[in-house]
Amino acid sequence: MSRFDPRGEVNRALLVGVSEYDHTAPDPQGVTGQLPAVRHNRRTLEDALHRGNVFGAHEVRALASPTPDEFTGALRRACQDARGLLLLYFAGHAVTSTSGNELHLQLRTARVLTGDGLPGSVSFSEVLGELVESRAQQVVVILDCCYAGNAAEIWHRFDDPKRKKHKVLLLMSVQPNRCILGGDADAPTPFTRELVHVLDEGGEVWLSELYAAVKQRMAEAKYKAEDDDSQRPQALAPPWDPDTDVLLAAGPVIDHPDPRVGLPQRMLHRARKALERLGRTGLAMLLALLATGAGGYGVLVLTGDSGPCAPALELRLLTDPDLEQAMRAAADAYVASDANTTKNGCRRSGVTVYSAGAASVVTALGKRTDAWQQPRDDDNPQRDIGPQPDVWIPGTGADVRRVVAAQEDRFFARLYPDTGPFAYSPVVLAVPEGLDDAVKPTGQSLSQLVTGLEQAPGEAEVHRPDPEFADAALLATTGLYRGGADASGAEQHLTRSGRPEPSAARLLCTLPDADAVDDRSAALVPEFLLRSGVGCHPATRAPRSAVYPDDVPGLEPTFVRVRWEDGERDADARDAEVDRFRSWLTGDEGRGVLGEQGFRSAHGERRLLAAKSAPEGLIDEVRPAGSADPAEMDEALERYGNAHGPGRVLFLLDSSGSMAGLWDGPSGGPGILKQTLTGLGGEDEYGVWAVHGLKGRTHTDLLGFGTHARREAEQALDAARVRDAEADPSAALRDALAFMRERGADDERPQLIVYLTDGEDDNRLTGDALERVIDRARTAGVPMTMVTLKNGACDRDRPGTRIAEAGRGRCLDAGDDLVPALRDEVARTGTGEE
């Protein structure tokens, strides 16, 4: 089944409302009483369906208090006639059988006999049997009666080898095994009242939205079923797949007064003004009185403390580092949009956008969802990647297939991707003016383009962000390695100065740091960044035009709903809000924002969403270079990791006495180093030195240098102890540089030195001692990452800053998001876990 819009089909709606019964109490065989409210149900629903424009004028039939024969006859006819949508609505008395396995819908002549005798009733199984045989493409059953929720179980047990029952969807007024009250004589029953209200709101009303909205309205109004339980409507079978849904109404948008809250709200406003001096208790009492007077419906929602707005539902949106800025712009626009605002001016949801390295996210969703849900000391994706997403927008839908391929038997997050992307942006070679003559704008492979630039006069450089972080860079890498190219050879064509930048935006930001480099550097980036800008150095960046390689798949951001196991406390409302956001993002308004950000249409000629003709430096139509292939991406990632061979990392852990307060737990020195081990694989070589002592040896081995199983390294760090001594960082760092230089003399393997300290011994890192370290760092060719667990240690001219600069590494202090940053540094050196 797919999203089903029945307009234009032959549809039928059969509305059965039994308000009058022949046998009622005190007749011992009769039902409890007449149901005058059901009369209103019939009428208001019929009106709403007429206004809804889905059913034609003669396609809606209302049956007032029929006998069983009249009912089954009308049902059979509707089943024969309907080709599109068949809607069956029943309101009246109902009972369950002794076993609870059957639901009996009681019609006009219903009686209840001793034993199992129920003349005048029709079993729901029988109704279901008729419906599955119907010729309609889609059937929706709406039940507003006692025990309506029991129908779902009957549907599940219904013997149906041909799977015909799957076209039957159920909407039920109350949870299983619960009876509901008959309602007011003057108004429809609560469920139908809310149902009609939502159908009547105008615009397209899809079943999933209808259900979510009715459910929310009923919860807010606090309607009660029997035993003082709240009355909670049910549907079969949420959560909804957005691609399997049914349109039930598409009426004109009319501004009609809300029959539920309108009057009481105005009354409440006046009451509030009048009773302010009475304070909250007085107000609550007044509301209780109002509630009684108004028949018990609806006003309780207004007793909230902050006015009528319920707290917004929080949506967590994880995306690719390159897409973060654009997605944040879209989310901000959505949060303030009409789509996200209720009639009362309240926000339905809030959206928080964050990003994390694409490769880590793919691994985490595939293999680490257990720890993401229940973090462990040694594995905490909640901290290291970010919140558990409700929505994931990867750079390409292929990432979803990579996750699925990596998934282990037991996983705690399920992905529900859209079938296609909602936007497109090709990965381009952004070539500065002056170099653009060397290459044709289209029609060449990336390898040809890179070669072309190499042969151009001047020292052209080609830069690419880190393929482990951003999908665009990984997609470019698949192009580069295509045709069996030797990965190491292919990498030689790229400029590798220190570490690659984690995202295209960062790359475009850092290139202008040196004008001369900026002017002769081409960058592999998603095209949209050339249009949206990257929020830094706007005036100084060299102008670039896009060159479109024909073998690099473009970015195809795809909407993926993520549902977490046990995350069902608000499953329906969350699904409804995710769907609302999705509809907005993929609709006109979302496309508007994405257009401003420089994206293209996901389909057809891939035209720019915002411009009639392409601005200078870009082309109008793009022929997409095929879609990303998950296996190829994984392979490219692995070959990239191996292109430079396994890495070498030497950790220096300050173990002097002052570290005592910064030692324990995941945020202590050993704990922080432990968290970086995930970036190192079985072939990487690494070791840990404990730095302590002023005379003689200034360090001892905590973990000998070599390859290690991760467990072994963790045990060594667990056993690390603070020493009763001071430290001489200068001597230890010089030893480390000499040690690593020796090891790296004969190969090109990536290397890194990490020094972690509290900075207490920085007074021994001044004057000559500092200059000697800096001199050696400058020439050793080993990047040094200086980590200090206090603020301000990476300010201008601080020892950490100067050493990191000289060694082309990073300086990190407590003002940074220290642990993830350090883990990234290590991960970029090592090959990572298998």
Place this chain on the structure above:
Amino acid sequence: MARRLTAAALTLLSLLTFTACTDGDAQQQPTGTDPSPRIVVASGQDVTGKNGIRQQLIDAWNAKEGEHGYRARLVELPGSADQQRSQLLGALQSGSAEYDVVNLDVTWIPEFADAGLIRSLSDTAVKDPEDLIKSVDSTSYWDGKRYAVPFNSDAGLLYYRKDHLVKASASRTDLGEDVSWDELRELLGPLDDAGIKDYEAIWTTQLAPYEGRTVNAIEAFASAVPGFRITDDDGQYVATEEQLTAGVSELRERTASPYTLDGTSEFREAESLSAFAEGRTTFLRHWPYVYPTLHETFGDSLGVARLPGKSVLGGQNLAVTSSTSEQRAAKAAELIAFLTDPDSERCLLRAGFAATRTSAYQQPGTAPECGHAPAYAEGPSASPGGESTARLAPDRMADGTSYSRDILLPALSEAVHRPRTPLYGAVTHTITTELDALYGPPKGPGGSRPGDAEVAKSLDEALKEILPG
């Protein structure tokens, strides 16, 4: 509608009840871990360099519980406050992760309480409530009920370079609590003329479009308008356009060029701290946690005073989630009582946090005793090697005043709240966005900016749109 014929559902009901009893406490545990019942404490990763102390306090509670008791476990969330809030809200609303205790920024309490995500607490969750600093403790309440207990507090302070003031021949180089913005502005000429290396402007603060901008705005607004509030106790909007005009005017004045360092409109905490540490300004508005670092950098040249005018209250409070079982909730309340008791607060103060209890500040000039966290305990036993066990800035300052008792404690006691409303997220977003008129790219003709009244009018309208009242 008719009652059912039989009592069939009774059986079903009792089954349901039975099922409900089997979850709750029996959470699925990863294999190989110890079987003690867990209390999961979720807290943002501490970026202030005092990571150890929270874990140590939790370790101390676990030790007290003994081998067969409950075990509290700290789950760290990302360092970014936006991501912390998003995960805590999303997880507690949906059940995607289970937490028993959450460490919430003070501005989030109304939102979490109003949404029913945290429980109201009884007196068992707090020891000696009278000892809590009143302004600080009032952040724990919503709708007249206690929903949390203050863990660590925060208030804006003014840091300054005494050596700069000496070189500028300022009339005084030790600023007391009577220092005013006018007095700072009068230093413009003397400081410019003093030929101080690297010096560029009088002061810097945090005005990037994030929470720091809201904090600075509220400090200016509350200084300009006595008793200023954006929302009342019920979260209703109560500010007026006139008040906002006065507030915007004050904010613009104190952040105007040439008094304020160029680039401050893009500064967050880290950038403003760096600029001050690099000697580019004489004054800095910042939080207490940078005191040890700055003292280490500048020694006795560093001065610290209460912020002129009003200062905004920060900090975090511990709360028990609604989703946890009654049994765990009771234990969680005990844990909170321990983590916030007078001894814990003394440990937190020693570690550089602003303690939430008056008793923690009672011994000026000496470090308070701390029994729960050995690494922060007084005495040389932990490290006879000559280094202090934890980095402590001296409490007694050159002029004899006590940093903690004479500056920090009064700053906390008299600090003002940011708007207390469940809609705080929308309010702070509105304030930072509207104040783009002052700090964003100029949008008027010829790069001009709107006047105070115009900015205030737009802010007033935007706040009215999102707040009831």
